[in-house]
Amino acid sequence: xxxxxxxxxxxxxxxxxxxxxxxxxxxxxxxxxxxxxxxxxxxxxxxxxxxxxxxxxxxxxxxxxxxxxxxxxxxxxxxxxxxxxxxxxxxxxxxxxxxxxxxxxxxxxxxxxxxxxxxxxxxxxxxxxxxxxxxxxxxxxxxxxxxxxxxxxxxxxxxxxxxxxxxxxxxxxxxxxxxxxxxxxxxxxxxxxxxxxxxxxxxxxxxxxxxxxxxxxxxxxxxxxxxxxxxxxxxxxxxxxxxxxxxxxxxxxxxxxxxxxxxxxxxxxxxxxxxxxxxxxxxxxxxxx
Ligand code: HEC
Ligand code: HEC
Ligand code: HEC
Ligand code: HEC
Ligand code: HEC
Ligand code: HEC
Ligand code: HEC
Numbered sequence: 001x002x003x004x005x006x007x008x009x010x011x012x013x014x015x016x017x018x019x020x021x022x023x024x025x026x027x028x029x030x031x032x033x034x035x036x037x038x039x040x041x042x043x044x045x046x047x048x049x050x051x052x053x054x055x056x057x058x059x060x061x062x063x064x065x066x067x068x069x070x071x072x073x074x075x076x077x078x079x080x081x082x083x084x085x086x087x088x089x090x091x092x093x094x095x096x097x098x099x100x101x102x103x104x105x106x107x108x109x110x111x112x113x114x115x116x117x118x119x120x121x122x123x124x125x126x127x128x129x130x131x132x133x134x135x136x137x138x139x140x141x142x143x144x145x146x147x148x149x150x151x152x153x154x155x156x157x158x159x160x161x162x163x164x165x166x167x168x169x170x171x172x173x174x175x176x177x178x179x180x181x182x183x184x185x186x187x188x189x190x191x192x193x194x195x196x197x198x199x200x201x202x203x204x205x206x207x208x209x210x211x212x213x214x215x216x217x218x219x220x221x222x223x224x225x226x227x228x229x230x231x232x233x234x235x236x237x238x239x240x241x242x243x244x245x246x247x248x249x250x251x252x253x254x255x256x257x258x259x260x261x262x263x264x265x266x267x268x269x270x271x272x273x274x275x276x277x278x279x280x281x282x283x284x285x286x287x288x289x
Pocket of ligand 2: 069
């Protein structure tokens with residue numbers, strides 16, 4: 001009895017799904033085509049690798065790689081989603097590259113409102129020198145779990161140190177975390193584990209993940225039972241006699257010399273011991289004659 005009531009319903013569901021699919025596929029197809037057609041229009045000029053303009057005496061390339069854009073997370077969007085200012089062809093003239101960057105970057109907030117709001121409070125936004133594309137690129141954005149993404153954990157060091165080179169870069173590369181991540185660790189800390197990605201603040205800001213009072217909590221994300229004093233001491237230090245690395249520098253030097261002196265004394269001791277044994281052996285030899 002049960003079965004006879006279920007069978008017709010199953011057929012009904014199948015038929016409705018099929019009709020639905022037949023309606024949806026052409027619509028989706030048409031939409032994809034509409035986007036492709038619209039972007040084709042822009043690419044007539046912008047696919048040319050030699051297309052460039054001069055802005056403030058600097059040559060700026062206007063070429064866009066069509067394949068890379070199509071395989072990016074935004075490949076299904078029209079160019080004018082982010083470049084409304086350039087919808088008109090020929091475009092209204094713009095004065096600076098910064099103006100283009102600003103307009104296009106504002107478009108991110110159409111869809112990523114929460115990230116944009118968080119970013120506004122960061123040291124990066126306040127500096128006026130860092131935009132979304134500084135870390136993500138404009139047209140080649142990939143999801144962070146894609147090994148090709150700038151924000152893939154194995155690539156984060158390179159992304160951040162393109163600006164923060166010098167001691168920050170060196171100290172991270174020398175650290176346990178840096179070495180582990182470069183060897184493919186999926187657990188050790190990247191820059192973003194300790195600093196955040198969009199809400200980065202300097203150590204002097206009490207809200208920062210690396211403000212003195214918040215450091216234990218930042219480490220506790222992964223080190224859940226740290227020993228006392230675990231999170232004390234500078235994170236970014238290089239072994240130099242000045243600055244935050246000084247205590248480690250002198251400790252390192254002290255133990256290096258301690259080792260050298262101990263080893264030298266040990267070797268002298270062994271040699272004297274051998275010499276004594278040699279002399280005793282010779283005396284014994286002489287005595288037997
Ligand atoms: C006929 C060729 C042509 C077409 C088609 C074209 N562009 Fe352009 N585009 C240019 C040129 C030339 C410039 C430099 C403008 C200037 O300096 O006056 C430019 C500049 C730009 C810029 C600003 C870059 C900068 O720093 O100045 C963007 C963004 C842009 N185009 C996007 C688009 C989009 C989106 C489309 C499609 C809706 C499109 N373009 C279609 C030729 C074209
Ligand atoms: C998801 C948003 C987004 C989409 C979609 C997008 N762009 Fe852009 N584009 C940007 C941003 C942001 C910049 C500014 C980059 C910068 O200066 O850091 C930019 C810059 C440009 C420039 C200036 C030169 C450059 O590379 O910096 C051109 C030309 C351009 N885009 C053309 C296009 C074309 C053509 C398409 C469609 C195939 C397209 N864009 C799609 C966000 C987008
Ligand atoms: C200083 C580098 C940096 C800047 C600047 C930056 N991002 Fe990110 N973003 C990252 C990193 C790294 C990740 C990967 C997240 C992680 O590993 O925690 C990420 C992840 C994301 C994600 C996916 C995960 C999420 O949190 O939703 C989106 C969306 C995103 N960013 C958008 C933006 C937008 C929009 C801007 C500009 C307002 C921006 N990003 C500026 C580094 C940056
Ligand atoms: C029209 C809406 C729209 C706009 C505008 C837009 N995005 Fe996205 N973005 C999306 C969608 C949808 C996805 C997810 C795609 C997917 O899941 O395959 C995405 C994905 C991303 C990701 C990858 C997230 C992850 O999971 O790792 C980043 C990073 C990102 N966007 C940054 C930006 C930046 C930067 C801008 C401005 C230049 C921007 N987006 C503009 C809709 C948009
Ligand atoms: C294990 C956690 C951790 C990791 C990983 C980490 N940092 Fe830090 N970072 C800190 C702490 C803690 C501070 C506060 C000052 C200090 O102790 O050196 C800091 C300070 C900084 C500062 C500010 C320096 C100053 O003196 O104002 C910058 C910039 C910075 N880090 C960038 C990076 C970059 C880029 C990476 C990746 C290459 C990175 N950090 C990786 C914990 C970390
Ligand atoms: C396009 C260049 C650029 C990139 C990429 C970049 N930064 Fe920055 N960063 C800056 C600038 C500029 C400032 C503000 C001025 C300063 O303090 O050096 C800053 C400030 C900081 C600060 C605060 C320093 C302080 O003392 O106030 C930290 C921490 C930091 N960045 C970490 C990172 C991390 C982590 C990444 C990668 C996810 C990253 N940055 C990527 C340019 C960059
Ligand atoms: C994203 C996770 C993560 C964060 C955040 C993190 N670590 Fe680590 N750390 C690891 C992993 C994984 C190892 C590898 C060995 C292990 O499991 O103990 C490690 C190893 C270390 C080591 C060397 C080995 C050991 O256990 O003594 C030290 C020291 C260390 N971390 C200090 C810190 C400090 C200090 C902080 C905070 C400023 C911190 N870590 C934040 C994941 C993290």
